[in-house]
Amino acid sequence: MxxxxxxxxxxxxxxxxxxxxxxxxxxxxxxxxxxxxxxxxxxxxxxxxxxxxxxxxxxxxxxxxxxxxxxxxxxxxxxxxxxxxxxxxxxxxxxxxxxxxxxxxxxxxxxxxxxxxxxxxxxxxxxxxxxxxxxxxxxxxxxxxxxxxxxxxxxxxxxxxxxxxxxxxxxxxxxxxxxxxxxxxxxxxxxxxxxxxxxxxxxxxxxxxxxxxxxxxxxxxxxxxxxxxxxxxxxxxxxxTGGNDVFFSVGNGTMVRYPVAAALPLAVCTALTSRPKFKGIGALAARLAAGALGATGLTWLLGKASPEFRRGGDFHDSGKVYGAVVALSAAGSLLGGAHRRRGAATRLPLAVASVVLAKMLPGASYLAVWPLLGGPVGGALVLAPLSRLLFQGLTPRMAGTSAIVLQLLGEQAAPVIGRLPRGIRRSLAVAAAATGAALAVRAVLPGEARPRPATLSYLLDADKGTALWLSSDAKPAEWTRDALGDHPVSARLPEYFPGWKRELLHAPAPVLDLPAPVVRVVAEQPIGHHRRVSLEIRSPRGARQMSISVPDGGVLRWAVDGHAVTAEQAKTGAPGEVWDLWLHAVPEQGFRLELDVATTPVRMRVADRSDGLPASGPQPDENGIAPAIDVETWGNATFALVRLEI
Missing domain, CATH: 3.40.630.10 (Zn peptidases)
Incomplete structure (x- = not known):
């Protein structure tokens, strides 16, 4: 490439x-x-x-x-x-x-x-x-x-x-x-x-x-x-460079912008002239909360039938899920009475939000200011596209945020909705609810063949002569069950991954003849009250990544092939804080690693990681390759590790 x-x-x-x-x-x-x-x-x-x-x-x-x-x-x-x-x-x-x-x-x-x-x-x-x-x-x-x-x-x-x-x-x-x-x-x-x-x-x-x-x-x-x-x-x-603006897009290629310094005065003036009222605030809060809880509950329920939701919070047909959220929010806005009073109830929370945002997050203040200034039209220009972007950016896992925005827009439009005859409003609400339900069902119906990604790794403990199968999944997949069994143990493994707080599925694995990482101390010299240890680290089996952990922390400076970073620059290395370094694109001759550590013996764990599983073990098909959503190293991999003191 x-x-x-x-x-x-x-x-x-x-x-x-x-x-x-x-x-x-x-x-x-x-x-x-x-x-x-x-x-x-x-x-x-x-x-x-x-x-x-x-x-x-x-x-x-x-x-x-x-x-x-x-x-x-x-x-x-x-x-x-x-x-x-x-x-x-x-x-x-x-x-x-x-x-x-x-x-x-x-x-x-x-x-x-x-x-x-x-x-x-x-x-x-x-x-x-x-x-x-x-x-x-x-x-x-x-x-x-x-x-x-x-x-x-x-x-x-x-x-x-x-x-x-x-x-x-x-x-x-x-x-x-x-x-x-x-x-x-x-x-x-x-x-x-x-x-x-x-x-x-x-x-x-x-x-x-x-x-x-x-x-x-x-x-x-x-x-x-x-x-x-x-x-x-x-x-x-x-x-x-020169100053900052509040800005947002409207339509295709048009942008509204004004100086950040104007955000607070504009918010205060808008809030004071909006005639906010306390009446109906409790009912408004209840409706917004119900909409948020409903949307969140819907996506989590649909997620039970979608393995990809657990890993990344998204769906293959997330557009249909968003359509369901929009439809159900519309149904909620159409139902109920007192539509004229409901529009006025939005002014107080928008007025408060405009001032608070202008003071604390000025770049976000337009979200409340412009719906107040422009009413339902201003709300539609600002809030409607925001709901879709929140759904994409925060993923459907947090669909409640998108629903609150849609509900707020519906509350602003309530006086207009209230002019429709009650029978028409009810019919539209039923149609919207039915549409939302149909979209939700269609989003999770089995369709074309989709990946069912799962993680499985092989780990060889070269010191002890033992091995494990590992997985970061919640339960074994069809192809990983051959290695993990039906009921693998789920627990943290600090012995192998110091400091890691996630639980891993694991089961005994056959001990394979894999060469372990090679670590050789080549120099050591005092540096004030500490010492600088130079190590040669390489992977005889040609792994592309290596992981070096100092479980007790206290690394004050580190360098790879002469390129150095201090603990202060890296914002890590305090005593008791696990120090963890991943080396990537490891050359055949390995890397030279320098560590500034205490004069007392320091424990280390060194592992190398290669992509893919041993040829003698189970293998995923092309749809079983694990995505790297959470941490890049947790795909299907082979680890070999050793421990030492320096």
Whole structure:
């Protein structure tokens, strides 16, 4: 793949190089255990379309994928879009440089991006980064993250009039999430920019269904139009940073925006002039709660018949599930009486929310301000698309948030609904409820053959001469039952995975003749009150990943092949906190690892991991490959481990 991309960029006339180095990832929190670190050999593709003026716009994505899927969307679609945008740009080159940065090791902890911005001289020439990503296989493309002081870039984006869903709400939310892309690294280095992704079809993410058949050419075109249009727009002189805006998309390519400083005054004025009333608040809260609980209960009930729901919170036919939520919310809005008073009851919560959001999350304040200003019309423009995006972004597992938005919109429209004769309202409510029920049933009916992914790993304890079958699933699948049996033990395994809090199914496995990881101490020297230990670590069986754990923590500094990170930089390494490092793309000769540790003996556990199961064990068919939703290393794999003291 790398050779192909280099060939394509070279044929367009760009100066192309491959940055071959070691990338170092800072700690990443996981839902199941300790913060873990990453390092590994990366090969970034860096290409330059030379301009005549100083400064560069970087088009960035990553070209690696998780091992469990082809990666056609994540990130094949963005890479293809960038290639085509650059091809068009070569026909009429911009005045400023255009850099194409296709990183390696993104899925392993942003390793390639960290290496590029830390080491590559062209990184210091970048004025703006445009990063393109995917978290599914459907649109629309969202502009979901900005750098600080993004007003000039938002103005440029709005000026292109390109169809993109952009919102300062996304940025406010994303800053508070653990998720990250290569764009996070450019932000750490103070480079202005915008981050784009399509997120629909989460069930196809990081798994075997992320193949070329599930690529939407409209999404591909949208990424490409954005890359091309923004490079053209940013070729004009002007500031790259300067203040922040509240902004949101309305319609196809139209954006409303105003300074963040105006958010609180606008919210206060709107709240004071909306004439909020306390009457009906209790009934409104009860209706909203009922809608949220109903939608959540529906999706969790449907999830009982959908194995993919447990793993990722999504469905193969999530559009039908969303349709069911919309239909049932509509039925709730049509039923009941006092429609005229119900519309007035929404003013108080919207007024309070507008002021609170403007003070605490100004980028999200428009969600309450504009429905207050515009009534049902303003609510429809803002809340209707928000409900769909919440359903996609938070997955159907949190369908209650989407239902609350729909219910609130229905409450605003209640006075209009109340003008309909009661008989017509009841008939429409029955039709909506029936439609919702039919869509819900159709969403989980057996259809075409779908993947039934399951995890199974083989673990050899080379010290003890024992072995286990392991699975992170809730129960054995049909093909994993041959190894796990019908009733495997479920428990944590700190002896093998220190600090991991998740329970794993496990059962005894045959002891195979696998070479164990090799660890050799090559040097040791005192460093103040500590010591620096140099180790050579390699996998004789050619595993692509290795895991090094120090269960008692206390690692103050670590380096891989001379690339060092301190505990303070990595935000880990305190005594008693499990220190866990994953090494990726392990070369044949292995890595040289340096650890700054205490002068007393330090316990270590070293494991190597190869993709796939031993040939003598059970094997999944193409539909049984486990997706890497939770942690990339929990696919079907073979582990061998040793313990030692240094």
């Amino acid at each position: 790398r050779d192909y991309l280099v060939e394509q960029l070279t044929s367009m006339g760009l100066d192309v190089e491959v940055q071959d180095t070691v990338g170092m990832g800072h700690s990443v929190p996981t839902p199941y255990g300790p913060r873990y670190l990453g390092a590994g050999r990366v090969r970034n593709i860096v290409a330059r379309l030379e301009g005549t003026e100083r400064g560069a716009v970087a088009l960035m994505s990553h070209y690696d994928s998780v091992a469990q899927g082809p990666g056609a969307n994540d990130a094949g679609v963005p890479v293809c879009a960038i290639l085509e945008a650059v091809r068009v740009l070569t026909e009429d080159p911009p005045r400023r440089d255009v850099l194409v940065v296709l990183t390696d090791g993104e899925e392993a902890g942003l390793l390639g991006a960290r290496a590029f911005f830390a080491e590559h001289p062209l990184a210091r020439t970048i004025d703006v980064v445009l990063n393109f990503e995917a978290r599914g296989d459907r649109g629309p493309v969202l502009m979901f993250e900005t750098s600080p002081g993004s007003r000039p870039l938002i103005r440029k984006l709005a000026g292109t009039r390109l169809p993109v869903v952009a919102s300062s709400l996304f940025d406010e939310v994303y800053q508070r999430m653990y998720n990250s892309t290569d764009f996070a690294v450019s932000k750490e280095h103070g480079v202005p920019g915008l981050n784009f992704a399509h997120i629909g079809g989460f069930v196809h993410y990081h798994g075997p269904l992320d193949h070329i058949g599930n690529v939407d050419r409209r999404v591909l075109r949208q990424h490409g139009d954005l890359a091309l249009g923004l490079v053209r727009a940013l070729d004009e002189p002007g500031q790259r």
